[in-house]
Amino acid sequence: MESGNHLPSPSPVEEQEPDNLGFGFPVFLLSESVVFLSFFITYTILRLTHKPWFPPGVDGLDVTRGAINTVVLVTSSGAIILAERALHRGQIRLFRLLWLATISLGIVFLFGQAAEWAGMPFGLDAGSVGGTFFLLTGFHGLHVFTGVCLLLYMYWRSLQPHNFDRGHEGVTAIALFWHFVDVIWIILFILLYLWPVN
Amino acid sequence: MTNHITTPAPFHRPWHDYLKFSTDHKVIGIQYLLMSFCFFLVAGLLAMIIRAELLTPQLDVVDRSLYNGLFTLHGTIMIFLWIFPANVGLANYLIPLMIGARDVAFPILNAIAFWLMPVVGVLLIGSFFLPTGTAQAGWWSYPPVSIQNPSGNFINGEFLWLLAVAISGVSSIMGGVNFVTTIWKLRAPGLTLLKMPVYVWTILSAQILQLFCLPALTGGAVMLLFDLSFGTTFFDPFNQGNPIIYQHLFWFYSHPAVYVMALPAFGVFSEILPVFARKPLFGYKTVAISSFLIAIQGTFVWVHHMFTSATPNWMRMFFMASTMLIAVPTGIKVLAWTATVWRGSLRLKTPMLFCLGGIIMFLFAGITGIMLASAPFDLHVNNTYFVVGHFHYVVFGTVTMAIYGAIYFWFPKMTGRMYNEAWGKLHFVLTFIGANLNFFPMHPIGLQGMLRRISSYDPQYTNWNVVASLGAFLLGMSTLPFIANLVASAFQGQRVGNNPWNSLGLEWTIPSPPPEENFVVIPTITKEPYGYDRPTDLTAEVTT
Ligand code: HEM
Numbered sequence A: 001m002e003s004g005n006h007l008p009s010p011s012p013v014e015e016q017e018p019d020n021l022g023f024g025f026p027v028f029l030l031s032e033s034v035v036f037l038s039f040f041i042t043y044t045i046l047r048l049t050h051k052p053w054f055p056p057g058v059d060g061l062d063v064t065r066g067a068i069n070t071v072v073l074v075t076s077s078g079a080i081i082l083a084e085r086a087l088h089r090g091q092i093r094l095f096r097l098l099w100l101a102t103i104s105l106g107i108v109f110l111f112g113q114a115a116e117w118a119g120m121p122f123g124l125d126a127g128s129v130g131g132t133f134f135l136l137t138g139f140h141g142l143h144v145f146t147g148v149c150l151l152l153y154m155y156w157r158s159l160q161p162h163n164f165d166r167g168h169e170g171v172t173a174i175a176l177f178w179h180f181v182d183v184i185w186i187i188l189f190i191l192l193y194l195w196p197v198n
Numbered sequence B: 001m002t003n004h005i006t007t008p009a010p011f012h013r014p015w016h017d018y019l020k021f022s023t024d025h026k027v028i029g030i031q032y033l034l035m036s037f038c039f040f041l042v043a044g045l046l047a048m049i050i051r052a053e054l055l056t057p058q059l060d061v062v063d064r065s066l067y068n069g070l071f072t073l074h075g076t077i078m079i080f081l082w083i084f085p086a087n088v089g090l091a092n093y094l095i096p097l098m099i100g101a102r103d104v105a106f107p108i109l110n111a112i113a114f115w116l117m118p119v120v121g122v123l124l125i126g127s128f129f130l131p132t133g134t135a136q137a138g139w140w141s142y143p144p145v146s147i148q149n150p151s152g153n154f155i156n157g158e159f160l161w162l163l164a165v166a167i168s169g170v171s172s173i174m175g176g177v178n179f180v181t182t183i184w185k186l187r188a189p190g191l192t193l194l195k196m197p198v199y200v201w202t203i204l205s206a207q208i209l210q211l212f213c214l215p216a217l218t219g220g221a222v223m224l225l226f227d228l229s230f231g232t233t234f235f236d237p238f239n240q241g242n243p244i245i246y247q248h249l250f251w252f253y254s255h256p257a258v259y260v261m262a263l264p265a266f267g268v269f270s271e272i273l274p275v276f277a278r279k280p281l282f283g284y285k286t287v288a289i290s291s292f293l294i295a296i297q298g299t300f301v302w303v304h305h306m307f308t309s310a311t312p313n314w315m316r317m318f319f320m321a322s323t324m325l326i327a328v329p330t331g332i333k334v335l336a337w338t339a340t341v342w343r344g345s346l347r348l349k350t351p352m353l354f355c356l357g358g359i360i361m362f363l364f365a366g367i368t369g370i371m372l373a374s375a376p377f378d379l380h381v382n383n384t385y386f387v388v389g390h391f392h393y394v395v396f397g398t399v400t401m402a403i404y405g406a407i408y409f410w411f412p413k414m415t416g417r418m419y420n421e422a423w424g425k426l427h428f429v430l431t432f433i434g435a436n437l438n439f440f441p442m443h444p445i446g447l448q449g450m451l452r453r454i455s456s457y458d459p460q461y462t463n464w465n466v467v468a469s470l471g472a473f474l475l476g477m478s479t480l481p482f483i484a485n486l487v488a489s490a491f492q493g494q495r496v497g498n499n500p501w502n503s504l505g506l507e508w509t510i511p512s513p514p515p516e517e518n519f520v521v522i523p524t525i526t527k528e529p530y531g532y533d534r535p536t537d538l539t540a541e542v543t544t
């Protein structure tokens, strides 16, 4: 009978799995970036309305240290791009090597940040500057830490071929996350370190 | 031609299945609905204590700090544990069925998102038992009030409140990612965007709002938590901070949140009216797309909550204009609903009654909303009961009524049984009268200047307050026939076939309750929805 709104489909096209993660994860990251945006905006407004921004005796953050951290993170982003390429070409060993390099650089970054925190001449409660500095870098650091955990998990999976061969959609998502963390850091670096002290 | 009376429901889940960790979107949907309704009752109880206090001008039922806690938690629980999760529950149940999918895109994420909500509930309600009491700064938790911590305790009501809001935010973001991905990726073949039912459109729009705006509140809540407990001073005006920034972050979310609550209600109206008017939804495409426009415009109006927050005039003007513009897509919807029921042969079943009642109350709320949007008027009534009246016409009169209507409408789908119509109508009448008695008086006393969030008032306001309180008690009672009806009907109600309403929605083509995996064969969609004028369509094909 030619009636009805919905006809039964003759061929089950359904069975091919849609790439949910490939769509959902970027959406999540977009959403996540609004949290950072809210911090950036708060920081910017507070800094614009308070002069001098830094407590007496502190003139700015250590730009060199920040720059080194930036280089470390950008390099790691490069490494992960190469790792993905290797995976697509089927070079699993090279993939693992580059993946490990990304992990190590991520850890180096975390240590760099810890050292910077330890030597900071002001604390969390140093008016607006303390709060914004530690919250922004801390929240970002938390993301780097999460990223390192995800990377380690994927590395562990890659060591188990029976596990890994069934598909590695997660790799793209983790790589995307890592680039996200990288971009956020660059914005942070510009806002926190390069903003001229006056 | 009658609709198919199918064999008895293919399976019946034992009740304790709903207490388990399940990844079936239908189970999760019902879990959300049951849980949120329990919280609705709790928050309603708090409201009735509030109204008992306001029955007389004196402070005689509770003390001031408890009163603060009562309205803070009443509002918070209603918003975060009733309206949001009830909508999410409905959407969880319906979206995969409406788009012809076997489940949502991320079933495990879905389950986790649900189980975070009871934690939120425990944190909020548990705070009543803290020696220092609950949060008292209202549901908007403005600093500097909210960052005072007179008790000095690290764990205080405000701390738990912020934690709860942050967790419910995480849950909602998970839900947002899940819904948007599901609707985007899992539609059945042939179901193009402009063939989706309006309800799906509204959920898509609402969830995009959720994803884009909610993180701002989360960011604000985190900073507030740091101010409260870790010695930072983001929002502390006495210490280089700026409390107005918090207001912006809060309303950047909480205004759009109004649409996250209301859009699904609009979707429900658009689904139910055509069925009971036996007419196509008037202007389907315009109605569908206007949901999206409402979402976009909704992000540019938040400052209308801050006309009195030292907001410069140019900003007031801009946000006054942008708010008024929202009336355009909203008006389109109301016109379309009116045109749909116009001269239709209306069947006034309970779901239809709730929809009509909801639309009427929404009209009223819309009018007071436009009044409030004009800054000069708002400067006068801001922080008075006029505002409280306005938003209760929205959140109760419109959204809660729509949720009631939806529950009645899809009850036969969820249980395979019909509710009792007489009890349903009684529920509607009590609710409609109770709500108007409760919330209408707030407008005149607001105009006369009675402030909100006060526990005792000048005797000149007594009469209206008595009316409001009696309305509130009636509203409380109105839930009794609802509960009795649904509980009894779920177990003993008359069995119905797949499609007792003769609806054309895809969800009605499969058995009630739907089997696991929903569809035996995923259908291919060829027509636009709402073809209620095409006679052959009355026998919507059953594709199982
Ligand atoms: C069921 C009957 C209801 C009654 C009797 C009621 C009554 C009240 C009362 C008396 C207040 C306190 C106003 C003040 O002192 O400032 C209030 C506040 C509030 N109500 Fe309701 N309400 C009801 C339903 C709802 C529903 C369904 C929602 C849904 C979201 C809701 C959301 C709120 C919010 C958010 C506030 C806080 C407003 C603020 O101070 O910013 N209420 N309600």
Ligand SMILES: [Cu+2]
Pocket: B254, B255, B258, B301, B302, B304, B305
């Ligand atoms: Cu608003």
